[in-house]
Amino acid sequence: MRRYILAFALLLTAPLAAFGAGGHGPELQEADIDLKDQASLQRGAKYFVNYCMGCHSLKYMRYNRMAQDLGIPDDELRRSLILGDAKPGDVMTNSLRPEDGVKWFGTEIPDLTLVTRWRSPDWVYSYLKAYYLDDSRPYGVNNLVFPDVGMPHPFVHLQGLQQPVFAEGHLAEGEAGHVIGVELVEPGQLTPEEYDTMVLDLTNFLTYVGEPYKLERRSLGLYVLLFLGLMFILAYFLKKEYWRDIH
Template identity: 75%
Template sequence: MNKLLIAGILLLLPFTVGAAGGHGPELEDANIDLKDKASLQRGAKYYANYCQGCHSLKYMRYRRMAEDLGIPEDELRENLIFGDARPTDMMTNAVRPADGEQWFGTEIPDLSLVTRWRDPDWVYTYLKTYYVDDSRPYGVNNLVFPKVGMPHALSNLQGVQKPVYAEHHGDGGGEPRVVDVELVEAGELTTEEYDTMVRDITNFLTYVGEPYKLERRSLGLYVLLFLGLMFILAYYLKKEFWKDVH
């Protein structure tokens, strides 16, 4: 028994230490709604215009996306496909891994599974928490992704934010800890409009990460109902078989 108890404590220790030692910011609720087709369509448009130049979606086809989101093919070709790409192609771009290494110091990630790898709330908060940092190569840093290598592609829309530091950052000195951001120069969108735009992008990326999610949940409900019915039938069948056994 003692050995089992010690083994259980050792297994839980890394999670306990991680939870106790984390100083990351509290993530904002992305309020994802995969049934909101209008939001998903807007998110696809924003992604194509502001993100896809660097970040690909190599597991998603243009036509599949358009069919799922209710986007007519003529609008797909006019607004969401650039260059010589075709509706049957994957949503990739011309950026090579070496380009990312040269421009940003690291390979530019494909974002097909970013909301499954991270979390929709993380992506939503990340896109909202860029701030000015003159020590960084592109002059910006990020609250949830410190020392980020990516420039703020939506800065003209959001505006300029400055860091808010913790009042106390430890007796040992060191660099002050950034705990929040504050808008100091407005962008082209209001705060509410920008939040909606970022939520639409996050909603779209969540769909891309698992296009069958709504269908899977719906099917799962029917499976549970079927299993429940079969349990009742099996129970009464068992009683019938064993009723004469003492």
């Protein structure tokens, strides 16, 4: 019987072991997300609209909902964050057609509303810092976190140019080594510290967009747990009183 139990346990854990063994790629940098930092969220919203929204959309988020949550005045929303003839009640989409994405980048350009949910904030933060020069790619850049990425570096003028760092080893002539890191070789308009802050603000904003109710849900969850704890105490003493004469 014990053999069957052991075999069943191994069968259940095999997919997890395979997943862990197949986890190739660099170690992600930790994004210090703070959804209570409205200033960071506001900056992230501006970065997204100005640098990302030409291609990527947030089709599950409305402009006025975002402005209300982030404390953005209506006049600033209309002046700085709404592009074209969109209205505050519209969802945050663009006019880019799916077939244009396939034509220009080889694939449809994804909506980013849930990117930090199906990737993770750490992944997005690390990805935006991991572009490096690669002449073999169509746009001259590659990415350490997302190898052979089709998207050009959207912040190259801000971050600057990075070159790959290869693993040590004996390589045949003309053979490229395994990229294990990147290093800055030509500074951009921002210092590395300023660029890190910018990327963190953008990641913070995308994390908010993926789950706008997260802070409210956590707060509500605490109250629910406190309520259940109180009800448990009342139910315990009620049970003791009810069964007192029987026992």
